[in-house]
Amino acid sequence: MAVMADGAAVPEETRPETKAPPREREGRDPAPAKRQISLRVRLRRDKSLLIMIVPTMLVLLVFNYLPMFGTISAFEFYDPIYGFFHSNWVGLQNFNQLFGDSAFWHAFQNTLVLSLVQLILYFPIPIALAILLNTVLSTKLRSFIQAVVYLPHFFSWVLVITIFNQMLGGAGLLNQFLRQHHMATWDIMTNGSTFKYLITFQAVWKEAGWGIIVFLAALAAIDPALYESAAVDGAGRWRRMWHITLPGMRGMIILMLVLRLGNALNVGFEQMLIQRQAVGPQHAEVLDTFAYYYGISGNNFGYGAAAGLFKGVISLILIFAANKAAHRLGEDGLYRK
Amino acid sequence: MSTLEPLLGRRSKPGAGTPRKRAKGRPVWEEPPSFIGQFGKGAVLTVVVLAVVLPLYAIILTSLSSEAAITRAGGSLVLVPDGLSLNAYHEIFANGVVTRAVVVSFMITAVGTGVSMALSILCAYGLSRARSVGHRFFLTMMIFTMFFSGGLIPGFLVVTQLHGYDQYWALILPSCISVFNILIMRGFYQATARDLVDAARIDGAGDWRILWSVVLPTTKAVTAVMTLFYAVGYWGSWFNTLLYMPFDNNKWPLSYVLYEYVNIGAKMPGLDQAGSGAAVQHQVAPPFAISMAVVVLTLLPILIVYPFLQKHFTKGMLTGAIKG
Numbered sequence: 001m002a003v004m005a006d007g008a009a010v011p012e013e014t015r016p017e018t019k020a021p022p023r024e025r026e027g028r029d030p031a032p033a034k035r036q037i038s039l040r041v042r043l044r045r046d047k048s049l050l051i052m053i054v055p056t057m058l059v060l061l062v063f064n065y066l067p068m069f070g071t072i073s074a075f076e077f078y079d080p081i082y083g084f085f086h087s088n089w090v091g092l093q094n095f096n097q098l099f100g101d102s103a104f105w106h107a108f109q110n111t112l113v114l115s116l117v118q119l120i121l122y123f124p125i126p127i128a129l130a131i132l133l134n135t136v137l138s139t140k141l142r143s144f145i146q147a148v149v150y151l152p153h154f155f156s157w158v159l160v161i162t163i164f165n166q167m168l169g170g171a172g173l174l175n176q177f178l179r180q181h182h183m184a185t186w187d188i189m190t191n192g193s194t195f196k197y198l199i200t201f202q203a204v205w206k207e208a209g210w211g212i213i214v215f216l217a218a219l220a221a222i223d224p225a226l227y228e229s230a231a232v233d234g235a236g237r238w239r240r241m242w243h244i245t246l247p248g249m250r251g252m253i254i255l256m257l258v259l260r261l262g263n264a265l266n267v268g269f270e271q272m273l274i275q276r277q278a279v280g281p282q283h284a285e286v287l288d289t290f291a292y293y294y295g296i297s298g299n300n301f302g303y304g305a306a307a308g309l310f311k312g313v314i315s316l317i318l319i320f321a322a323n324k325a326a327h328r329l330g331e332d333g334l335y336r337k
Numbered sequence: 338m339s340t341l342e343p344l345l346g347r348r349s350k351p352g353a354g355t356p357r358k359r360a361k362g363r364p365v366w367e368e369p370p371s372f373i374g375q376f377g378k379g380a381v382l383t384v385v386v387l388a389v390v391l392p393l394y395a396i397i398l399t400s401l402s403s404e405a406a407i408t409r410a411g412g413s414l415v416l417v418p419d420g421l422s423l424n425a426y427h428e429i430f431a432n433g434v435v436t437r438a439v440v441v442s443f444m445i446t447a448v449g450t451g452v453s454m455a456l457s458i459l460c461a462y463g464l465s466r467a468r469s470v471g472h473r474f475f476l477t478m479m480i481f482t483m484f485f486s487g488g489l490i491p492g493f494l495v496v497t498q499l500h501g502y503d504q505y506w507a508l509i510l511p512s513c514i515s516v517f518n519i520l521i522m523r524g525f526y527q528a529t530a531r532d533l534v535d536a537a538r539i540d541g542a543g544d545w546r547i548l549w550s551v552v553l554p555t556t557k558a559v560t561a562v563m564t565l566f567y568a569v570g571y572w573g574s575w576f577n578t579l580l581y582m583p584f585d586n587n588k589w590p591l592s593y594v595l596y597e598y599v600n601i602g603a604k605m606p607g608l609d610q611a612g613s614g615a616a617v618q619h620q621v622a623p624p625f626a627i628s629m630a631v632v633v634l635t636l637l638p639i640l641i642v643y644p645f646l647q648k649h650f651t652k653g654m655l656t657g658a659i660k661g
Contacts, residue, residue: 039470046470048544052463053475056456056514062499063492063511064482070491083498129385132378137362147647148386154565154639156573158596162632163392165600166414173395176413205388224364231366270576274600288489295490296580308488316485 074309078301087302094306104307106282107290114267114286117196119260122204126211127253131245133212134219146216150209157270160206164198165189189275192283199271211256218252219245254331262319262334265311287311393636400425400629407625414629425626434586434605435594435631442572442591446638449509449571454564456514461522462548479516493580507581508574508590515570518563525559526552558649565646572638595635599628 043050069084074094076087098104129149136142152160167173169189178185188198226244235243269288276284281293287307295304323334395414399407406420407413429435463469464476486492492511501507529552537551553560578593586597586606598605605627 042470046466049463049466049469050471052459052544052548053471056460056519057475057478059456059510059514060479060482060516063495063514064486066495067487067491068485069487070495071487073491073494078494080494080497084494129381132381135378136382139362145382145386147643148389150647151389151639151643154569154573154643155636156575156592158575158592158600159573159632159635162595162600163396166396166629166632167392171413173414173416176411180411228364228366231368237368273576273579274596277601291489296493301490301494305488305490305494308490312485312488319484 071305071309071312073302074305076302078305080301090302094302095310098303098306098310103285104290107285107287107307110283111265111267111286114196114199115264118200118203118267119264121197121200122208123257123260125204126208127215127249129208130212130215130219131241134216146209146212148209149212152206153210155206157206157268157274160202161271161274164202164205168198190278192279195275195279195283199268199275202271203268214256215249215252218249222248251331254326254329255334258322258326258334261322261325262315264318265315393640396629396632396636400626400633402626404624404626412625425624425630428627429630429634432605434589434598435591435634437587438589438591438594439634441588445505445508445574445590446568446571449513449574450564450568452509453513453515453567453571454560457519457522457563457567458548458553458560460514461519462526462544462552464519465523465526465552467527479519483516496581501581503582503585503588505588508577509571512570512574512577515567518566522556522559522563525556529555561646561649565642568642569639573635591631591635595631599631 037045073084073087075089075091076084077090077093078084078087082088133142133145136145155163165172169175170185170187172189175185175187188194191198222244226248227240230240230244265287267286269286272284272286272289273292276289281289285293288311291304291307291311294300294307298304319334326332326334395416398418399415401421401423402410402415402418403420403422403424406415406422409419410416460479464472464479466472496502496507496511501511533551533555534547537547542550573592574590575592575596578590579596582588582593586594589597597603
């Protein structure tokens with residue numbers, strides 16, 4: 001069907017004297033497209049492509065763009081019965097209340113601290129492991145380790161935290177061992193003061209494998225001749241790493257850093273939500289959980305939406321700032337200048 | 338090398354010709370490794386591998402252990418096989434909640450992955466030809482959703498206004514599109530040999546035919562990887578259930594059952610009728626072996642599919658990551 005439509009579209013715009021079959025023109029479509037083709041013709045030419053895009057665009061419209069519009073609930077005293085349009089408009093009252101709420105600032109502070117700890121402790125690990133793994137000569141062993149480390153990336157947070165509970169929790173393997181050997185037990189899973197390290201460890205366990213794959217890709221792109229000539233010139237292992245390996249990974253490291261900074265306010269929502277009960281909100285409350293608990297559990301939708309909008313705007317600024325910084329460093333970042 | 342290979346039970350082969358053993362593949366110019374360096378490397382990598390393998394091993398073993406074996410091990414995970422039994426699995430499959438959850442999870446995963454893949458493939462191909470009408474606009478519209486979102490609450494409100502509460506579609510549709518995945522697929526489709534596409538076009542193929550007969554068969558690796566990504570996402574999906582279906586335990590998918598009965602430790606309905614003495618004693622939470630069996634059920638599909646798809650990852654992910 002589509003074939004027919006496409007074929008039929010073409011003759012109208014083909015020079016009448018050409019005997020060439022109409023679709024051949026289509027074949028070299030974009031390159032010489034500078035000669036003006038009217039929109040109607042182009043629409044007909046790309047009809048199938050447009051039809052293919054429509055379902056996804058509808059889904060994005062309903063579940064991504066409608067909610068963006070729905071942020072007006074942040075300026076309302078939202079009532080589910082009246083919906084977005086007929087709820088009471090309260091202007092900036094939600095925000096005034098929010099900015100005067102110490103629980104909100106506490107959640108914000110937690111978010112920043114957790115993000116910083118993750119940046120410092122988590123970020124270098126995949127880089128180091130990738131460099132280490134890259135020196136393993138046996139391809140089989142290397143891909144075996146890679147496969148094993150990458151596996152937890154496919155586990156859900158519920159699963160990861162359940163596993164951590166069984167290993168490190170109060171009734172878990174570690175404390176079992178400590179008890180049997182008459183040592184003091186150490187319930188890491190409910191200890192608030194070490195919680196930031198715990199969640200970083202969980203993030204490393206789950207996601208380091210993904211990072212390793214990404215950085216190994218960067219390593220694979222480094223020209224081995226560089227190492228050879230450096231070695232011939234007398235550069236040792238560490239010198240080669242410092243002057244060849246790390247500069248070779250620079251682009252990828254900066255890209256990952258930009259992604260991390262742009263996502264600085266996303267510090268593992270599900271991870272926090274699941275463990276919030278165990279360690280207590282004073283340690284596990286972040287902006288997302290704040291929005292969830294006040295907005296949905298507490299039925300104060302406008303208030304939660306205000307917290308969410310605050311986070312969304314700051315995140316947007318962070319993304320642009322991180323990209324700006326990447327451009328300054330001469331890298332592409334998420335998008336080109 | 339030499340310290341690592343014994344770990345896997347393999348012999349190190351002596352290097353060709355050289356009096357000192359030179360590991361295969363080590364370039365001639367590279368200095369021979371120090372013992373400490375090799376040992377450290379082996380130790381780090383062993384720890385890393387064990388950190389993943391050990392918990393999985395212990396959990397699977399525990400789920401297969403008898404109550405007595407678990408008690409002998411101190412009530413926690415079992416590390417040494419000591420009395421195996423399939424009781425835990427018998428009980429959870431006799432128990433309606435878990436069986437139903439497994440079915441629900443499979444359905445959600447199958448339907449969701451189907452929807453996601455269909456939409457993503459079509460959209461990725463639809464955007465893959467430069468200079469098609471509206472191509473920039475739609476691309477920008479998609480990418481913008483990666484940078485800014487309305488947030489949790491407005492999304493929830495939209496779905497509930499559409500009467501999605503307690504509906505299965507609410508667990509699938511709101512998160513069925515990953516723009517990132519589509520962009521990766523689009524990159525692959527653009528890299529499909531132009532000659533092939535042009536030849537098909539000359540032969541009279543339209544876009545639907547080209548997508549089906551030329552592009553898809555040449556990009557099987559990325560299709561496999563993306564299918565897995567989506568499927569794993571749906572299989573582990575938990576948050577949407579918390580948002581839209583938190584009360585009706587007859588409808589829960591497996592990940593939510595895991596959360597409620599294993600993580601929180603709520604009492605699993607129907608277990609005490611299952612006739613096991615152990616189950617009656619534990620009125621608060623399901624017996625340990627049963628909990629671990631639920632964990633294993635959530636793990637198992639991933640463990641089964643993983644080896645088959647693993648070879649595609651590096652290819653699919655690498656390119657994806659670089660193009661990202």
